[in-house]
Amino acid sequence: MDQFLVSLMNGVVYGLLLFMVSAGLTLIFGMMGVLNFAHASFYMLGAYFAYTLQGAIGFWAAIVVSPVLVGLVGVGVERFFLRRVHQYGHAHELLLTFGLSFIVAESIKLFFGNYPVDYRIPAALDVSAFTIGGAQYPVYRLLMGGIAIAMFVVIYVLLTRTRVGIVVRSAIHKPRMAEALGHNVPLVFMGVFGVGAALAGLAGAVAGAFYTTNPNMALELGVMVFVVVVVGGLGSLGGAMLASLLIGVVTSLAVGIDRSLADLLALVGVGDWAQGVGGLMTLKISSLSATIPFALMLLILLVRPGGLMGEKG
Amino acid sequence: MKQRDTSSRNRLTHLAVAPVMGLLVCGAAAAAPVKIGVLETLSGPQASSGQAYRTAVRYAIDQINAAGGWNGESVQLLEYDNQGGPAGAADKLKAAAADGVHMVVQGASSAIGGQITEDVRKHNLRNPGREIVYINVGAEALELTGEKCNFHHFRFSGDAQLRTKALVNAMKQAGALGTRVYSINQNYSWGQDMERAIADNAAAGGYQVVEKTLHDVNKVQDFAPYVVKIAATKADSVLTGNWSNDLLLLMKASKSAGLKVRFGTVFLDQPGNLANAGDLAIGHFVVHTFNAEAGGAEGERFVNEYKARTGHAPAFIEPQTVFGMAMVADALKRTPAEGGKLNVNAFAKALETAKVTSPMGQMSMRAADHQVQMPMVVSTVAKDARYKADETDMGFKPVKRFTATEASIPAQSNCAMKRPG
Secondary structure, X not given: OHHHXXXXXXXXXXXXXXXXXXXXXXXXXXXXXXXXOOHHHHHHHHHHHHHHHHHHHOHHHHHHHHHHHHHHHHHHHHHHHHHHHHHHOHHHHHHHHHHHHHHHHHHHHHHHOOOOOOOOOOHHHOOEEEEEOOEEEEHHHHHHHHHHHHHHHHHHHHHHHOHHHHHHHHHHHOHHHHHHOOOOHHHHHHHHHHHHHHHHHHHHHHHHHHOOOOOOHHXXXXXXXXXXXXXXXXXXXXXXXXXXXXXXHHHHHHHOOOOOHHHHHHOOOOHHHHHHHOHXXXXXXXXXXXXXXXXXXXXXXXXXXXXXXXXXX | OHHHHHHHHHHHHHHHHHHHHHHHOOOOOOOOOOEEEEEEOOOOOOHHHHHHHHHHHHHHHHHHHHOOXXXXXXXXXXXXXXXXXXXXXXXXXXXXXXXXOOEEEEOOOHHHHHHHHHHHXXXXXXXXXXXXXXXXXXXXXXXXXXXXXXXXXXXXXXXHHHHHHHHHHHHHHOOOOXXXXXXXXXXXXXXXXXXXXXXXXXXXXXXXXXXXXXXOOOOOOOOHHHHHHHHHOOOOXXXXXOOOHHHHHHHHHHHHOOOOOEEEEOOOOOOOXXXXXXXXXXXXXXXXXXXXXXXXXXXXXXXXXXXXXXOOOOOOOHHHHHHHHHHHHHHHHOOOOEOOEOOHHHHHHHHHOOEEEEOOEEEEEEOOOOEEEOOEEEEEEEOOOOOEOOOOOOXXXXXXXXXXXXXXXXXXXXXXXXXXX
């Protein structure tokens, strides 16, 4: 039972981290229709900025300043690159962000080297919150989860309860009408892109210290973030939250299941045959845990192409 | 096409050089230099290892050339980027063959190694007289010296059985192994080999494998669920063949869960690991092919020389690559030129009997399966190590050394090697 509880908590926190990164991606897509391939690169930039700054201004200040810097980079990307190719259609925007992700990854290697850098959580935070089932539960994981939840609440309130939110939402649904009513839609686009990038940067600054900060971190998380956005529904913030939690919990719990198809078939008496067949039949679920999200994505695309909470399905 | 380009370029060079040659009355007008191709992952996410191999090979070839090269000519180094996958490797191997390389050097990834050894075998069957030797400096899957073994493949690093045997032995002697061992590995040829080796060594190490886990390679971000599983088994130590992020994340996750287990690893000495792991790395074990402290004065000389040439101390897979290339140099020295050219089969036969003394001791090639017999060393991470790693205050302190004979394991029975002529 304890083990189940810890696995569940681990899954939730990992899911919340996925949400932090995918929130920006789904916002940007919902708003501008741009599938931003460079989004995970902003996550990586956030971690490296925080790593560079922490020596000078301390860990907490670095976590605050780094997302701001990443947001500014995002604003620059939108203003000087994306806006120029916008008129040529989505394929061009996609290619631009794709190229950008390579440029960011190679620049990081150029400045920080090929190997992981020494970015760690401060000793004061490197303690356990409580002990459960013989294992300690780190405070920092709770902190990561807390930041993600706070972020969700702030974005949600901002979008649904404020004037800015109304303008943003109207610009998403009917950009021309919003423009006709006197709102500066390109400015809104730029703002949303910047905020989206900053959110990814925040996730990077927080998670980079807990996991590792290395030049491949964008690649490692990038794919999973796309899965989250597709499963949750492109453009839906609530969907991204739901999908993140689902994926986090499922992968975490799957690790503990040492069962295979053969065990299932043994219930109906053909277990020996299945063991003999081998291959897929004897593959343990635990060894597939990192692959399950992709199977989930496939299923969602087949059954509900718009995603769990997608509006434009 | 490439072949024609090269030969026409050669003809031009010959024309230009001809008068000089005449003056020198040098008989080697038809001499062809030995060409060594590095077929590594030089770009993309896994480029860091590939570039380390390249640095080590370049260092070794510079040394061969400083000693006079081969047949009075400098050995040439050519570089090919396999782009991190078997498909790219197959492609670039063709390019290398067209450029007329005599040997290809590769080490990162057993999947790529498997492709190269098969392609080299086929190439050599189809192109007698233009054979290529595959110098394997790091692909450690057992099948490469087992069922896939091949006369033109030589391995200059360990394998799962060899490494686990030494690791278990040393950890047991240091009283760090305990009786309950958890085995966690990556789900591909190398990780599966490791899992088998950990189970095979249970009797020798006096432990029980409490649980075995295979997980996806470099896909898992969050290892906390695995740590929960390890904690539930009450394991004393964890043996793993994981490398790169899969090792770092696993160790960080167990530290943050307050898990008191000892890690026995193969790749903890990868650059960046100690810097990133920090104090949590202390007390864990690694089995590797070189430890400067264990090498004594010779080890120190090697470290200083390597540092002077490349700008950093040899780490991770660099030493074994340099030692392997020293054996290549030894075999080249004993292979006379035939009409100014290198007879690759004669070279391969010389390589079968190659023997050198590295800073770690005697090493030699075993002709039966082309697996090098090399000394191994097991070290633990400690603050009082003589050589610090990664600009931290920690380093690898030798726990136990194994001579080539002590470390050796018998050749696999399923290696049926076909020798030419």
